[in-house]
Structure formats: C-alpha cells, structure tokens
Amino acid sequence: MAGIYIHIPFCKQACHYCDFHFSTSLKYKDELLQALVKEIRLQKNYLNNETIETIYFGGGTPSLLEADEINRLLNTITELHTVSSTAEITLEANPDDLDDAKIKSLRQTDVNRFSIGIQSFFDDDLLWMNRAHRSRHAEASVKRAQDAGFENITADLIYGYPLLTDTKWKQNLDKLFELDIPHVSAYSMTVEPQTALAVLINKNKQPPMNDQQSAAQFTVLMQAMADHDFEHYEISNFCKPGHYSRHNSNYWQGVKYLGIGPSAHSYNGEARQWNVANNAKYIQGIETGKLPAETETLTQENRLNEYIMTSIRTMWGLDLNRLNSIAQASADELLIAARRYFDNGWITKKDDVLYLTHTGKLYADNIAAGLFF
Structure with missing residues (x-):
C-alpha cells in the first residue's frame, strides 16, 4: 500500500x-x-x-x-x-x-x-x-x-x-x-x-x-x-x-508515499526526494518535463533513526525486533542508551516494545534524539 x-x-x-x-x-x-x-x-x-x-x-x-x-x-x-x-x-x-x-x-x-x-x-x-x-x-x-x-x-x-x-x-x-x-x-x-x-x-x-x-x-x-x-x-x-x-x-509507520507539488516530499523506502519550494520554478521545471527535485539516498543509520523518531511517538511503540531488519542494529545497544529513560520513568518496555510513559510524552523529541544511533 x-x-x-x-x-x-x-x-x-x-x-x-x-x-x-x-x-x-x-x-x-x-x-x-x-x-x-x-x-x-x-x-x-x-x-x-x-x-x-x-x-x-x-x-x-x-x-x-x-x-x-x-x-x-x-x-x-x-x-x-x-x-x-x-x-x-x-x-x-x-x-x-x-x-x-x-x-x-x-x-x-x-x-x-x-x-x-x-x-x-x-x-x-x-x-x-x-x-x-x-x-x-x-x-x-x-x-x-x-x-x-x-x-x-x-x-x-x-x-x-x-x-x-x-x-x-x-x-x-x-x-x-x-x-x-x-x-x-x-x-x-x-x-x-x-x-x-x-x-x-x-x-x-x-x-x-x-x-x-x-x-x-x-x-x-x-x-x-x-x-x-x-x-x-x-x-x-x-x-x-x-x-x-x-x-x-x-x-x-514507514509506508511509501508520493508528494506532488512545490515543496512536497516523497519516500520510496530507500530514498527521499523533495520538490523545489517555489511556485514559478516548480511550474517551469515541470513544463520542461524534468522534475524540479532533490534526492537523498538513506543510509542504514538514517533509516534506523527515522524509525526511532517516528515509532517512539506512537501508541504502537518502538519494536526492538525491527532494528535488525532495518540495519542489523543491536537492540542491546539501544537499550543501553534507553536506560536513563527507564530510570526516570519516561519509557516503559513490554514484549520487546518501548513505549513513552505519560510523563515521557512531554519529552518525546529529546528522548528520540537520545536513542539515535
């Protein structure tokens, strides 16, 4: 899909x-x-x-x-x-x-x-x-x-x-x-x-x-x-x-999407691309048949960190078992980084999935950054 x-x-x-x-x-x-x-x-x-x-x-x-x-x-x-x-x-x-x-x-x-x-x-x-x-x-x-x-x-x-x-x-x-x-x-x-x-x-x-x-x-x-x-x-x-x-x-959840229009972003699972954020330049580019966009191929580290950043914000949580499938990353390494958040009550763990606690939701961005590889 x-x-x-x-x-x-x-x-x-x-x-x-x-x-x-x-x-x-x-x-x-x-x-x-x-x-x-x-x-x-x-x-x-x-x-x-x-x-x-x-x-x-x-x-x-x-x-x-x-x-x-x-x-x-x-x-x-x-x-x-x-x-x-x-x-x-x-x-x-x-x-x-x-x-x-x-x-x-x-x-x-x-x-x-x-x-x-x-x-x-x-x-x-x-x-x-x-x-x-x-x-x-x-x-x-x-x-x-x-x-x-x-x-x-x-x-x-x-x-x-x-x-x-x-x-x-x-x-x-x-x-x-x-x-x-x-x-x-x-x-x-x-x-x-x-x-x-x-x-x-x-x-x-x-x-x-x-x-x-x-x-x-x-x-x-x-x-x-x-x-x-x-x-x-x-x-x-x-x-x-x-x-x-x-x-x-x-x-x-990392599903593919296509962005149409000036400044729109797209993601195909391997790379991201984004169109120029200028109406005139966008129209001119499309009229020549050339997409006015830049592309970034995602490294394994990029994909890992994006998964961490997006999943920890949701009620479905960060599934440690997905780390290896994304980039052969070690769940043990991430758990070491997460230890301080367990200690202060910002993260909880159930069945190999990490979730933000009620208090942890106040610090979601800082927690995600602290878990990055």
Missing part, C-alpha cells in the same frame, strides 16, 4: 506562525494545477504499482480549489494508479471556505474526510494568529459538514501561546467534544525562523512562548482526551477508536 500527498500552495492570507510553502496570490493557479497533473504523470512509476490507500490534499489551503479542480487531480491519479475502493481521501480546509455551496459541491468528489484548521474558538486568538476565519465560521463549518454526511472529520487546535489561558484552553477542548469530532490534532505553538511571529518577538512586540505553559496545557490536553475516550495514538494526535488518520499513520 502507499499514499499520495498533493500540496496546494495558496492561502488567502499568511498566518503569523506558519512557515509552510504558500502564496497569497492566485495569479498562477491555473498553471500550477496543470503542472500538478503533469507531475502526477511524470511520477507514475515512483510507487512501483503499489495500491493507493490514502490521498491527502494539504497546503496551503486546498479548500480554495473548486470541486472540478479536485476531480481533475483525482481522475488523473485513478487513471495511472490502482486506488483502493476504501481509500481515505482528505481535504484540508479553512472554516470560512466551507459554506453550504462548497460543501454541496464537494459531495460531487471522492473526498471523504475533512481536516479543518480551527486552531481556536476565540476571535482574539484568531486575530493574534492572523487567521482568515472567525469562531462562528469554525463551529458552523463542522455542523454543515456533518449535516451533509461528512462524518470523518479532524480538527486542528494550537496551544501554548500568550493569549491562551488554561481556562480558554479547556473551553476550546470542551467545544470540540460538544461538536462530536472523532479526531483531533493539537500542536504546541512553535516560533519558526523568518515568520511574522518570529519578527514580532525579536522586535519585542510579542512575548516569547513559554515552555512551562505549553507543557501544562499539553498535560491538560492528554487528560481531557482520556476522559472522553480518545486514544492518544501519536504525540499530537488523538482519536475515537478506529478513527486514526490513515495517511499520517503511514508516515509514522
């Missing part, structure tokens, strides 16, 4: 914290869509005839696409690949895009899952982030989608920023539970270089993020999700049983 990711690099406006590749101008939208179709054709052999189990429209803001544009891309994929009849097909969407007309038109596509970028239900927070939507759009978009028969919905939230008190954070979570959304992705606010947020902090126009606040709100998040019977299946992801993001789970 395999997955396909399509990057749609357009947004109405730039969120202050975002460092993804996008443009706020739709000037070259038609040319970009033509290039996406051409790249799908250029890359038709990349996945070596694997059945496509997931397709994910990310960005940017894919909900800016019209239904016929989505169908054009999906039709090209189904023409060239075997797509499972039960494929998960996700569209990232901003709440303000999901009006009645858009949702009705999306019923005419094979999209069967929405990832809605809510981030907060408080207007002052959304203004601070420079989001395009308001709280009323968020709640209304979820209800519209559900009323139209889209039950497979995930919502994004952000925590750990100055305006977000613990009381507001709990109210954000309560609103999601009230809306009966089966999957939630929640991320700590990070300050990426060269973003508007980074500039404002550097000029002392905004306070820096507070690690203690972030850790405290992550702890509140974990408890609230457990209280409402959500599984904490990856550090930033929670779901009702059976509602995992199949596409994102593929990333964490």
Whole structure:
C-alpha cells in the first residue's frame, strides 16, 4: 500500500506562525494545477504499482480549489494508479471556505474526510494568529459538514501561546467534544525562523512562548482526551477508536508515499526526494518535463533513526525486533542508551516494545534524539 500527498500552495492570507510553502496570490493557479497533473504523470512509476490507500490534499489551503479542480487531480491519479475502493481521501480546509455551496459541491468528489484548521474558538486568538476565519465560521463549518454526511472529520487546535489561558484552553477542548469530532490534532505553538511571529518577538512586540505553559496545557490536553475516550495514538494526535488518520499513520509507520507539488516530499523506502519550494520554478521545471527535485539516498543509520523518531511517538511503540531488519542494529545497544529513560520513568518496555510513559510524552523529541544511533 502507499499514499499520495498533493500540496496546494495558496492561502488567502499568511498566518503569523506558519512557515509552510504558500502564496497569497492566485495569479498562477491555473498553471500550477496543470503542472500538478503533469507531475502526477511524470511520477507514475515512483510507487512501483503499489495500491493507493490514502490521498491527502494539504497546503496551503486546498479548500480554495473548486470541486472540478479536485476531480481533475483525482481522475488523473485513478487513471495511472490502482486506488483502493476504501481509500481515505482528505481535504484540508479553512472554516470560512466551507459554506453550504462548497460543501454541496464537494459531495460531487471522492473526498471523504475533512481536516479543518480551527486552531481556536476565540476571535482574539484568531486575530493574534492572523487567521482568515472567525469562531462562528469554525463551529458552523463542522455542523454543515456533518449535516451533509461528512462524518470523518479532524480538527486542528494550537496551544501554548500568550493569549491562551488554561481556562480558554479547556473551553476550546470542551467545544470540540460538544461538536462530536472523532479526531483531533493539537500542536504546541512553535516560533519558526523568518515568520511574522518570529519578527514580532525579536522586535519585542510579542512575548516569547513559554515552555512551562505549553507543557501544562499539553498535560491538560492528554487528560481531557482520556476522559472522553480518545486514544492518544501519536504525540499530537488523538482519536475515537478506529478513527486514526490513515495517511499520517503511514508516515509514522514507514509506508511509501508520493508528494506532488512545490515543496512536497516523497519516500520510496530507500530514498527521499523533495520538490523545489517555489511556485514559478516548480511550474517551469515541470513544463520542461524534468522534475524540479532533490534526492537523498538513506543510509542504514538514517533509516534506523527515522524509525526511532517516528515509532517512539506512537501508541504502537518502538519494536526492538525491527532494528535488525532495518540495519542489523543491536537492540542491546539501544537499550543501553534507553536506560536513563527507564530510570526516570519516561519509557516503559513490554514484549520487546518501548513505549513513552505519560510523563515521557512531554519529552518525546529529546528522548528520540537520545536513542539515535
């Protein structure tokens, strides 16, 4: 099995914290869509005839696409690949895009899952982030989608920023539970270089993020999700049983995937490649029939460390028996590195699988780095 990711690099406006590749101008939208179709054709052999189990429209803001544009891309994929009849097909969407007309038109596509970028239900927070939507759009978009028969919905939230008190954070979570959304992705606010947020902090126009606040709100998040019977299946992801993001789970489990569009990444089990993060250069490259991408062949050490980094973050854990199959690595060597995390209660072991404890989840990135070969 395999997955396909399509990057749609357009947004109405730039969120202050975002460092993804996008443009706020739709000037070259038609040319970009033509290039996406051409790249799908250029890359038709990349996945070596694997059945496509997931397709994910990310960005940017894919909900800016019209239904016929989505169908054009999906039709090209189904023409060239075997797509499972039960494929998960996700569209990232901003709440303000999901009006009645858009949702009705999306019923005419094979999209069967929405990832809605809510981030907060408080207007002052959304203004601070420079989001395009308001709280009323968020709640209304979820209800519209559900009323139209889209039950497979995930919502994004952000925590750990100055305006977000613990009381507001709990109210954000309560609103999601009230809306009966089966999957939630929640991320700590990070300050990426060269973003508007980074500039404002550097000029002392905004306070820096507070690690203690972030850790405290992550702890509140974990408890609230457990209280409402959500599984904490990856550090930033929670779901009702059976509602995992199949596409994102593929990333964490080392499944092959093809990335289409500017800045998109691909992985075939042996190497990674990534397209240029520039719309004009991407379009020009595709028009000449040459993929504007760089490639890195993964060493055994790369593959080991990637497995460690992704698996330890999930509820399925790090299987010591897989180390030898990846690179003839010694489980004993990794267990020596892990000893300090056992001692301080951050990792536990059961049947040759390592798992993060409740406390260990607060330090997932540091633990993964400490286990690298």
